[in-house]
Amino acid sequence: MALLLLRNRKASALGIPRILRDNVEPFGLNSEKIIGAFASVDVIIRSYCSGSGMKKFDFTDLTRPHTWYPLARKKVRKVILHVGPTNSGKTHQALSRLESSSSGIYCGPLRLLAWEVAKRLNKANVSCDLITGQEREEVDGAKHRAVTVEMADVVSDYDCAVIDEIQMLGCKTRGFSFTRALLGICANELHLCGDPAAVPLIQQILQVTGDDVKVQSYERLSPLVPLNVPLGSFSNIQTGDCIVTFSRHAIYRLKKAIESRGKHLCSIVYGSLPPETRTRQATRFNDASSEFDVLVASDAIGMGLNLNISRIIFSTMKKFDGVELRDLTVPEVKQIAGRAGRYGSKFPVGEVTCLDSEDLPLLHKSLLEPSPMLESAGLFPNFDLIYMYSRLHPDSSLYGILEHFLENAKLSENYFFANCEEVLKVATVIDQLPLRLHEKYLFCISPVDMNDDISSQGLTQFATNYSKKGIVQLREIFTPGTLQVPKTQAALRELESIHKVLDLYVWLSFRLEESFPDRELAASQKAICSMLIEEFLERLGWQKPRVKKVTPRPKLNSAVVSRC
Numbered sequence: 001m002a003l004l005l006l007r008n009r010k011a012s013a014l015g016i017p018r019i020l021r022d023n024v025e026p027f028g029l030n031s032e033k034i035i036g037a038f039a040s041v042d043v044i045i046r047s048y049c050s051g052s053g054m055k056k057f058d059f060t061d062l063t064r065p066h067t068w069y070p071l072a073r074k075k076v077r078k079v080i081l082h083v084g085p086t087n088s089g090k091t092h093q094a095l096s097r098l099e100s101s102s103s104g105i106y107c108g109p110l111r112l113l114a115w116e117v118a119k120r121l122n123k124a125n126v127s128c129d130l131i132t133g134q135e136r137e138e139v140d141g142a143k144h145r146a147v148t149v150e151m152a153d154v155v156s157d158y159d160c161a162v163i164d165e166i167q168m169l170g171c172k173t174r175g176f177s178f179t180r181a182l183l184g185i186c187a188n189e190l191h192l193c194g195d196p197a198a199v200p201l202i203q204q205i206l207q208v209t210g211d212d213v214k215v216q217s218y219e220r221l222s223p224l225v226p227l228n229v230p231l232g233s234f235s236n237i238q239t240g241d242c243i244v245t246f247s248r249h250a251i252y253r254l255k256k257a258i259e260s261r262g263k264h265l266c267s268i269v270y271g272s273l274p275p276e277t278r279t280r281q282a283t284r285f286n287d288a289s290s291e292f293d294v295l296v297a298s299d300a301i302g303m304g305l306n307l308n309i310s311r312i313i314f315s316t317m318k319k320f321d322g323v324e325l326r327d328l329t330v331p332e333v334k335q336i337a338g339r340a341g342r343y344g345s346k347f348p349v350g351e352v353t354c355l356d357s358e359d360l361p362l363l364h365k366s367l368l369e370p371s372p373m374l375e376s377a378g379l380f381p382n383f384d385l386i387y388m389y390s391r392l393h394p395d396s397s398l399y400g401i402l403e404h405f406l407e408n409a410k411l412s413e414n415y416f417f418a419n420c421e422e423v424l425k426v427a428t429v430i431d432q433l434p435l436r437l438h439e440k441y442l443f444c445i446s447p448v449d450m451n452d453d454i455s456s457q458g459l460t461q462f463a464t465n466y467s468k469k470g471i472v473q474l475r476e477i478f479t480p481g482t483l484q485v486p487k488t489q490a491a492l493r494e495l496e497s498i499h500k501v502l503d504l505y506v507w508l509s510f511r512l513e514e515s516f517p518d519r520e521l522a523a524s525q526k527a528i529c530s531m532l533i534e535e536f537l538e539r540l541g542w543q544k545p546r547v548k549k550v551t552p553r554p555k556l557n558s559a560v561v562s563r564c
């Protein structure tokens with residue numbers, strides 16, 4: 001164990017750039033960030049040695065995650081917790097402060113929220129970049145950036161930072177990114193917006209950072225009225241209604257049921273639609289002059305968004321969560337219901353009801369109950385720790401290393417180990433390839449959907465070609481010019497999957513720039529995918545599929561399709 005320390009010490013005297021070149025640059029960090037990243041390696045080593053001498057080295061000890069972020073720890077941050085119900089002006093208040101700061105960062109859980117914030121700041125003449133895993137819209141001279149939380153920058157110094165929907169640090173899969181932003185962002189002021197249920201946990205977590213924490217509570221700005229009468233029939237649908245359901249199939253069924261009455265047209269929003277399509281569908285619904293006056297959506301609309309909804313109608317109060325069909329939780333009901341009657345929208349009073357009367361009691365009960373207090377926040381070892389651990393166990397696969405962390409990680413009671421099932425699934429595949437650890441890690445944290453055959457085969461193909469040749473031309477896996485408007489639900493689903501593969505290519509191209517050189521082509525094909533999907537939604541979405549000649553599926557080359 002001591003050997004590792006000596007090796008690293010030696011490296012820090014003689015070979016700093018080597019460790020960094022091997023492990024940090026591939027992630028697309030600039031030199032300033034490399035220094036920050038190295039500082040964190042150095043600090044981790046010191047924090048792991050302190051008190052235990054050089055003999056005892058336990059990288060699975062994750063009890064002091066605040067020490068992973070040396071830059072943030074140099075400051076006493078002024079932390080303001082903006083908490084209250086939905087539609088109470090929490091985000092607005094934090095953004096007003098961000099707008100007047102000399103430099104800043106907004107971190108949100110959804111691309112749509114980051115996009116809204118970048119638009120708002122730029123409109124207010126505060127230049128603001130938009131950065132998500134797959135997008136970099138940079139504005140000349142910008143000192144502000146709106147990002148999705150996974151892209152939170154923990155190696156720059158900001159005047160002001162905002163983390164929106166902070167209660168998501170309790171999320172099993174994405175919570176660790178919120179924890180990372182909470183502990184790691186270096187800013188004079190850090191504004192956290194969210195549910196009051198997160199307050200005690202955050203106060204406890206920040207006790208060890210020495211930050212100055214204040215809580216600011218909010219009340220709802222406009223009323224939300226739970227109705228005693230269910231919708232009953234689709235003939236009672238009105239302009240401004242949003243009907244919520246949780247399966248893709250049900251979304252199309254409801255759209256058809258509503259549109260076939262000839263009075264309303266529906267925009268739709270659900271998770272596996274391309275983000276840009278979701279944005280355009282939401283924008284079209286928000287636009288009072290558009291004929292698409294009803295929204296049919298999944299819980300993809302359930303967080304922080306400002307939509308022109310007058311009434312939320314739950315078509316069901318149950319959701320399949322991957323394991324079982326369960327009742328919606330109190331926070332889920334409140335978040336979704338909270339989209340109705342947004343302050344400043346054309347509907348000053350929001351209403352909420354269900355399709356069926358039997359669901360009303362659960363709706364009413366959930367809206368009255370406080371959300372359960374958060375007990376712990378997600379945590380996941382960063383690459384530095386995994387790398388150092390791998391030096392002690394050079395024969396271990398990435399899967400083996402992650403599994404070891406999972407079994408042996410020691411955490412304080414404020415944290416839980418993130419659910420890394422998806423990462424482990426990718427690791428099983430990637431470990432077969434002759435790649436270095438940081439390359440494997442990169443593929444493992446990429447936004448691949450391993451439950452989608454085409455998406456997972458796309459990842460395998462990219463990683464295989466990369467390991468063989470070091471360069472991945474998009475044309476090896478995808479033939480441009482072959483995309484068509486889908487004519488069936490199956491073809492639509494396939495196009496959504498192809499979009500995911502192209503999206504993955506763009507994501508990789510931002511991190512392995514020279515090896516994935518066709519970003520522009522991938523991005524333009526992605527845009528075509530979403531246009532074709534939108535055309536389907538507008539023209540064909542609710543019509544019966546016509547039984548006609550079979551069209552070939554030439555979009556992905558045989559290497560991928562043959563294994564789908």
Ligand SMILES: Nc1ncnc2c1ncn2[C@@H]1O[C@H](COP(=O)(O)OP(=O)(O)OP(=O)(O)O)[C@@H](O)[C@H]1O
Nearest residue numbers: 085086087088089090091092304306338342343344
């Ligand atoms: N002081 C204000 N002046 C003008 N508009 C405001 C003000 N406060 C809030 N709003 C507007 O009210 C709407 C709701 O505010 P905001 O999005 O900040 O609520 P929130 O509490 O963050 O809700 P959620 O919990 O759903 O994210 C937004 O459209 C926002 O621009």
Ligand SMILES: [Mg+2]
Nearest residue numbers: 090091193304
């Ligand atoms: Mg908000």
